[in-house]
Amino acid sequence: MDLNEDPKDLVQEYMDFIEANTLSALERAVVGIYAVRETPGSNSSDVGLILEGVVVLRDLENVALAAAMLFGFFPS
Numbered sequence: 001m002d003l004n005e006d007p008k009d010l011v012q013e014y015m016d017f018i019e020a021n022t023l024s025a026l027e028r029a030v031v032g033i034y035a036v037r038e039t040p041g042s043n044s045s046d047v048g049l050i051l052e053g054v055v056v057l058r059d060l061e062n063v064a065l066a067a068a069m070l071f072g073f074f075p076s
Contacts, residue, residue: 027053033066
């Protein structure tokens with residue numbers, strides 16, 4: 001990736017979006033996709049995009065849609 005992000009860190013999964021550790025991890029992310037789940041193995045209750053530590057899109061239907069939307073934020 002062009003922003004020096006490790007590709008394995010592109011999608012992050014969390015159980016609690018409000019937890020301090022989660023918020024701290026999101027603030028450190030340059031670019032990424034997050035998915036919040038109610039319980040392990042359940043469908044995501046929230047999926048969104050992070051750019052430079054800021055959530056720019058949220059409440060997306062799934063990670064695949066988030067990945068497609070991410071391309072729209074990068075100039076060609």
